[in-house]
Amino acid sequence: MDHLARRFLEGDTENRDLYINGILLKDRTSLESLNKKFNDYLFRISLCSYIKKSIVFASIDLRKKESTIREKEGLYLNTLDENFDEEKINTIPDASVNFEEEIYADKEYLNLCEIFTDRNILKAIHNLTERQKQIVYECIVKDKKDHLVAKELGISKQSVNKIKNTALNKLRKQIGGE
Structure with a gap:
């Protein structure tokens, strides 16, 4: 309270004169x-302090509400632009396709003509048993x-x-490899 009284007296010369006349000279008026005047000064300080604290707590509460809303809404169309620190509308759908998965996707009917174009390789593969074809396809083509x-x-x-080694040796012999 002492620092408030000092600030009250230092801020206005009229207050200092009132202090000298009232306390030191014992003038009742x-x-x-x-x-x-001192009670008015204290009221203004309390009011300003109350307003400041109300604004701070309201902003904290608003920040908490916004955070919970963002957590609940997992998919936001708007994204924050780092360059301008503002939201921008993101309307581009993400329809990414993994072509590797599309190529290696299991198919009911296996057409080796789609994979190999060389006729010698196709003839050599045609001479393999179904089990050998299946294992070569799974181990070599699908890795x-x-x-x-x-x-x-x-x-x-x-x-x-x-089976894989037998099939590969058979293919080597028919194609003319080592």
Whole structure:
């Protein structure tokens, strides 16, 4: 309270004169006037402090409400533009396609003519058994590991490896490779 009284007296020369007349010279009217002015000064300080605190708490509450709304609304069409620090409307749908998955997608009918264009390779593949074709396709074309193919076909990893190596050797011989 002492610092408030000092600021009250330093701020206005009339207040200082009232203080000298009321406290030191014991003038009753100056003392009443000083008391009234000091109470008005305290009221203005309290009112300003109340308004300031109300604004601060209202902004904190508003920030919390906005945060909860943003958490609830997972998909916002508007996005924040970092360059201008304002929202912009994002209306472009994300229809990304993974072409690798499209190419390797399982198909009921396997047409090797779509994969290979060389006639010698197609003839060599045609001479393989259905099981050899299937394992070569899964292991070589789709690049699956032997143990995964074995699990899918219900056979051992060694069987997959043996069938794959037999098929590749057969293909090498027919194509004329080493």
